Amino acid sequence: MFSLKEMSKTKVLLRSSAFLVGYILSPASWWNDLFVNVPLALIFARITTVFLGEHSFSLMFSVGYAITNIVGVLLMKIGITGIRKDNVLRDIALSVLYSVIAYFILEMIL
Secondary structure (H helix, E strand, C coil): CCCCCCCCHHHHHHHHHHHHHHHHHCCCCCCHHHHHHHHHHHHHHHHHHHHHCHHHHHHHHHHHHHHHHHHHHHHHHHHHHCCCCCCHHHHHHHHHHHHHHHHHHHHHHC
């Protein structure tokens, strides 16, 4: 495992910040939907409907909402475990996969 004594203060601050932002975006915080995820999903839906047409607004809103939650779980995972330097792409791909799985499990539970 890792020790906080071995990590630089900058790295601890960055990982703690990533976890905090991830927690705010994730479905683990009950208050985030109204104040954070819904406005971000609305912005995402508005931007994408410019290109796809107004008929796709509800679909793009749902996609934007899911993206904010998945990014939140991903940032929480990165905040806890970090990213290894030796294989960054593999680590990020696995983190995204785990985040998507965790998001769908959380959505089924909640």
